[in-house]
Amino acid sequence: MLLKKVTRRLALGTLALAAGFMAAPSGPAFAQQPTIPIIVKDTTSFYWQIVLAGARQAGKDLGVQVPELGAQAETDINGQISILENAVAGSPAAVVIAPTERTALGPPITEAAQSVPVIGIDSSAESTAFTSFLTTDNVQGGRIAADGLAAAIKAKTGKEEGDVALITNSPNAGSLEERKKGFIEQLAKYPGLKLVADRYADGQAATGLNITTDLLTANPNLVGIFASNLIMAQGAGQAVAENGVKDKVALIGFDSDDRLVGFLRDGVISALVVQDPYRMGYDGIKTALAASKKETVEKNVDTGANLITTANMDEPRSQELLNPKVN
Numbered sequence: 001m002l003l004k005k006v007t008r009r010l011a012l013g014t015l016a017l018a019a020g021f022m023a024a025p026s027g028p029a030f031a032q033q034p035t036i037p038i039i040v041k042d043t044t045s046f047y048w049q050i051v052l053a054g055a056r057q058a059g060k061d062l063g064v065q066v067p068e069l070g071a072q073a074e075t076d077i078n079g080q081i082s083i084l085e086n087a088v089a090g091s092p093a094a095v096v097i098a099p100t101e102r103t104a105l106g107p108p109i110t111e112a113a114q115s116v117p118v119i120g121i122d123s124s125a126e127s128t129a130f131t132s133f134l135t136t137d138n139v140q141g142g143r144i145a146a147d148g149l150a151a152a153i154k155a156k157t158g159k160e161e162g163d164v165a166l167i168t169n170s171p172n173a174g175s176l177e178e179r180k181k182g183f184i185e186q187l188a189k190y191p192g193l194k195l196v197a198d199r200y201a202d203g204q205a206a207t208g209l210n211i212t213t214d215l216l217t218a219n220p221n222l223v224g225i226f227a228s229n230l231i232m233a234q235g236a237g238q239a240v241a242e243n244g245v246k247d248k249v250a251l252i253g254f255d256s257d258d259r260l261v262g263f264l265r266d267g268v269i270s271a272l273v274v275q276d277p278y279r280m281g282y283d284g285i286k287t288a289l290a291a292s293k294k295e296t297v298e299k300n301v302d303t304g305a306n307l308i309t310t311a312n313m314d315e316p317r318s319q320e321l322l323n324p325k326v327n
Helices: 002-018 046-062 077-089 102-112 138-157 174-187 205-218 230-242 258-266 277-292 316-322
Strands: 038-040 068-070 095-097 118-121 132-135 162-168 193-200 222-227 250-254 271-274 300-302 306-309
Touching (some): 038 046, 038 077, 046 277, 077 095, 077 102, 095 102, 118 277, 138 162, 138 250, 138 271, 162 205, 174 193, 193 205, 230 250, 230 258, 250 258, 258 271, 306 316
Parallel strands (some): 038 068, 095 118, 118 132, 132 300, 162 193, 250 271
Antiparallel strands (some): 271 306
16 A cells, blocks of 8 residues: 555656646735646647646636646646645645546545535546536537538538548546547437448657548548547548548548647648637636635536638637647
8 A cells, every 4th residue: 555655646746846836936915816727638739738828817817826737648647646646735725626537536525525625627437526517518529429410411522421430549538438428429419421430549749640541441432530638639640641532531620739630731630629728727717726725617618619611710710729828
């Protein structure tokens, strides 16, 4: 048990440094500020950098210390558990967390909630202990992706017919499983479209590239792909570009960064389902602060999703979502 605790402390130290976590400033005024750590899935991803930017701004606006914590990969489940345990051990006012994996994070979140309010963002976990949960309606996000894919396929081929594929970043991530559910349910409303491949990856863009390349080779009638998160959309977009099939295969991604926006503008990606991660971070801290003061907060908050296409990507709201402030 002692070795396990030491190992977890070492893991936290490594992960906190990787996230760029620095010691908080000192001083009487700063010491009076409540501390609310935010724990994301992956500090290296642009998506999570936007979440952290929102949380950071909330900390400035509301007078809250916001340690920014997280692993360097969404697959580091044990690392996130260690970070959560150590964060709670520091007796913060509350904790904001985006669980990396639904099942494994359930018990640690339930245990943490016995000590502090826990606010969930982005992805669910098998726990009823969240004081509040702020997320995109990911089932609806999957439905939006299916409708967007059907429209893009019709635009390219003249009909809503053919084989389609689904690529998921990693298994048993709450938000991704919900997107998958919504996508498959909505796809059933298009009888001419057949789901011929439902593939899981390992959280690496290179794997998304390889999976997509294999799908294009093995399925000559493939007309559409849904890559259900940013990392898989990066890999799938690269495969579509390298294989020169953007005019015959529609690709829908989820989330955005500069690379995906470039793919969208070039027609490699037909559309992106874009969340509002900045709002998740900002409102996550805001909600956590209210909960720490015993104020009533909403149990579930839908932060919204939008389909951005080449046709509407230059509209003001689209630009606001595609080019969020991260400083």
